């Protein structure tokens with residue numbers, strides 16, 4: 393990675409993960425799963441996709457079964473989740489599948505090639521794109537969603553010093569490697585605006601992360617939907633928990649061969665770089681674009697609600713393998729509590745209001761925010 397001066401961490405991360413030739417995700421898609429670097433809900437097995445298909449179909453029916461309708465999957469990786477959803481939807485409701493356009497925006501050619509191969513059986517339903525903006529020419533009702541997509545969006549690293557926040561930039565160290573530069577002033581308006589709601593008085597040396605790009609990421613997705621929902625699954629917290637004074641080293645992590653570490657400067661291009669999601673910031677960015685939060689809860693709670701009929705249908709003839717997957721996805725000690733789900737309505741004339749409990753969990757300040 394050649395550099396002329398210190399880089400914002402977000403630029404360093406974008407290059408390390410998404411450079412078209414050298415980026416971590418530009419390689420053959422073997423990052424997820426047992427032989428890769430980390431597991432996701434998708435790598436647990438097809439139950440996650442099957443339950444998402446049920447939620448999508450319920451939305452489609454409630455919306456009056458629009459024909460056509462659109463799902464936009466962000467961060468579809470090798471197409472496994474798409475294949476699971478399309479297979480389940482085909483079994484559940486062939487009419488819903490027949491009316492569906494499943495759009496996958498994918499900037500990295502190797503990943504798109506893998507998606508095309510895996511989704512061959514569903515080719516008539518899938519639309520492969522480089523950028524979501526291509527969908528704006530013909531917006532359709534539907535849902536844009538992603539699993540572990542938001543945590544992989546680039547972020548800035550910031551440090552609290554005696555005079556307030558400073559960005560942590562990436563420079564060249566004396567040994568030819570990369571090093572942190574923490575003395576630069578906070579001179580980026582977008583970063584200053586993202587830090588303002590965090591308050592002040594953190595311990596000196598407190599480090600954390602902020603993303604300034606949620607709105608820019610959501611806008612082209614919403615332009616491709618005439619109405620519908622955004623739906624995000626990820627690990628993270630509401631703002632007060634994320635920026636709790638005790639969380640003084642932030643949440644940045646790297647992953648390689650299922651080992652977590654904390655130095656993203658060591659081996660760029662060879663390791664995953666991630667940080668938790670501030671769901672309050674996600675909701676605020678979507679609200680600013682005209683969305684309304686519908687639901688915010690743990691993945692365990694969400695999947696248990698969505699999977700109720702699926703579980704009841706298994707009564708008397710349980711499939712041990714499928715139930716094991718369900719337990720991994722929902723048990724609080726596994727993926728059920730650490731992962732959260734945020735549903736946001738888009739252009740819905742009468743969205744179900746956010747419950748007081750969900751508003752509290754999301755740490756949204758006032759109903760006047762359009763919620």
Ligand SMILES: C[S@@+](CC[C@H](N)C(=O)[O-])C[C@H]1O[C@@H](n2cnc3c(N)ncnc32)[C@H](O)[C@@H]1O
Pocket residue numbers: 417424432433434435466467468469470473497498499500503538539540541544545
């Ligand atoms: C942690 S992986 C999750 C993969 C998959 N969704 C799963 O749950 O197994 C993150 C994925 O998001 C993709 N990604 C990140 N930013 C993206 C963007 N702007 N557009 C499309 N994909 C993106 C990465 O290439 C990677 O495939």
